[in-house]
Amino acid sequence: SQTIHQWPATLVQPVGSPLSLECTVEGTSNPNLYWYRQAAGRGLQLLFYSVGIGQISSEVPQNLSASRPQDRQFILSSKKLLLSDSGFYLCAWSVAYNEQFFGPGTRLTVL
């Protein structure tokens, strides 16, 4: 069966520090991968998606970047965090034209 992992589960970082969040998927090949951000009590905002290794599409201009160094690995990064980067970050995967499956999320607090 397929599983998706995200780490860390929670993170507290000072403004201006770098960020690296990792997501890995097991049990499937060549998945579409997604990064979402969710503000408290709000909906899901798509940040990036990837349909293959090295292929990244950005949905909104922002302080973040994404990379996909391996087929089932998706990384969200920032060189310098802003207060507004705080939120709940969710990774998801899908196979073509089907539902997306979400990871457990990372709660990021920027102070």
Place this chain on the structure above:
Amino acid sequence: GESVGLHLPTLSVQEGDNSIINCAYSNSASDYFIWYKQESGKGPQFIIDIRSNMDKRQGQRVTVLLNKTVKHLSLQIAATQPGDSAVYFCAETGSGGSNYKLTFGKGTLLTVNP
């Protein structure tokens, strides 16, 4: 622009009652719809989906209804239980090259009172 929205941001029901959560969408080309449940501090969990060639689909205690004429989607939960308390999101994906991405609604908070 295209959007998926919800009529009610909160819904409070008594345990054992049926719940109905509504969603409106504006993209007439949308052809795949999903309902997700998100418990506090967790990632969204797939509940049920429906494609545009159907108007009703049933799962365990849940039914999704699709009315393409008025671009309306609903989720019905039978015999609501305290464990159903969560935020429910509808999502859609359209045809024509956007099928990799889901557009999510704002979410409805369902509270089940014992």
